[in-house]
Amino acid sequence: MERDLTAVEFQRFHDHIYTLTGIHYPPEKIALLSNRLRRRLRACKQQSYDAYLTFLQNRQNAGEVQEFIDSVTTNETYFFRCQRHWDWFKAWAQDRAKEPETRRNGLRIWSAAASCGAEAGTILIVLDQLLGRGFGGIRVEVLGTDLNASILEEAREGIYRPYALAQTPPDIVKKYFKKLGEDQFEFDRELARHETFARHNLMEPLRGRTFDFVFLRNVMIYFDAPSKERVLSHVHDILTPGGIVMVGESESLMNIKHPFTYLKPSIFQKPLPVKARG
Numbered sequence: 557m558e559r560d561l562t563a564v565e566f567q568r569f570h571d572h573i574y575t576l577t578g579i580h581y582p583p584e585k586i587a588l589l590s591n592r593l594r595r596r597l598r599a600c601k602q603q604s605y606d607a608y609l610t611f612l613q614n615r616q617n618a619g620e621v622q623e624f625i626d627s628v629t630t631n632e633t634y635f636f637r638c639q640r641h642w643d644w645f646k647a648w649a650q651d652r653a654k655e656p657e658t659r660r661n662g663l664r665i666w667s668a669a670a671s672c673g674a675e676a677g678t679i680l681i682v683l684d685q686l687l688g689r690g691f692g693g694i695r696v697e698v699l700g701t702d703l704n705a706s707i708l709e710e711a712r713e714g715i716y717r718p719y720a721l722a723q724t725p726p727d728i729v730k731k732y733f734k735k736l737g738e739d740q741f742e743f744d745r746e747l748a749r750h751e752t753f754a755r756h757n758l759m760e761p762l763r764g765r766t767f768d769f770v771f772l773r774n775v776m777i778y779f780d781a782p783s784k785e786r787v788l789s790h791v792h793d794i795l796t797p798g799g800i801v802m803v804g805e806s807e808s809l810m811n812i813k814h815p816f817t818y819l820k821p822s823i824f825q826k827p828l829p830v831k832a833r834g
């Protein structure tokens with residue numbers, strides 16, 4: 557298929573992607589989406605966009621649904637993305653580490669929309685630098701989730717290209733990564749024992765877990781207001797009272813209904829329960 561999607565075809569794919577993922581493709585992304593779909597058309601030997609959509613919606617081709625989702629998501633990420641965020645996180649962790657409750661319960665952190673795990677890895681590096689090996693006896697668990705199954709495989713492998721480390725100071729690269737080849741760096745295996753990766757759609761609740769801190773960065777840019785509100789409500793459900801949600805640098809919660817208290821740009825807190833009076 558040489559040409560881009562027509563406006564009508566674009567709308568059909570837009571609606572299908574939105575239903576599956578909450579992602580809203582704006583009309584100006586028609587060329588990008590066409591390009592991404594062309595690869596799936598070729599892989600599935602379909603002659604037209606319409607034929608591919610029919611193929612995708614056929615229950616017999618259920619395996620293609622994940623391939624489709626993987627092809628329409630954008631996974632851009634790297635270690636130490638937005639240094640200001642990491643300075644804030646470090647100060648937060650420093651305070652939390654002093655609390656007896658943290659000694660009892662540990663620190664539970666969710667990298668929602670984890671992509672290949674660069675954010676989860678940065679969390680562990682920052683905590684290791686702050687608290688030392690073994691995190692000073694504090695139990696640390698980092699959960700990384702994403703909707704894209706193939707990027708999660710990369711996260712589990714923990715092998716990164718130089719691009720992912722371009723913003724990482726050389727001494728940190730030296731300490732926390734093993735050079736496997738010219739272009740391959742393996743993340744510290746011991747630290748990686750504290751991270752797990754699982755497939756999860758942010759449009760659905762994450763059940764059975766609670767977290768003290770949620771990184772929800774650079775994913776809501778792809779969502780419209782109803783999808784953002786849905787995700788924020790799910791995040792609220794799993795945060796402990798006083799817990800933090802951090803959004804991306806370019807993301808705003810203006811005009812979005814949400815239950816959090818604003819602390820600083822990108823940083824919001826789940827309110828503590830109001831103490832009963834009298």
Ligand SMILES: C[S@@+](CC[C@H](N)C(=O)[O-])C[C@H]1O[C@@H](n2cnc3c(N)ncnc32)[C@H](O)[C@@H]1O
Nearest residue numbers: 577629631632633669671703704757758773774
């Ligand atoms: C641009 S990356 C952001 C990675 C990282 N949080 C960061 O800030 O560097 C966005 C990620 O969100 C994931 N994503 C998009 N829609 C999602 C959804 N509905 N549920 C879970 N993950 C989603 C994509 O697969 C992609 O890996």
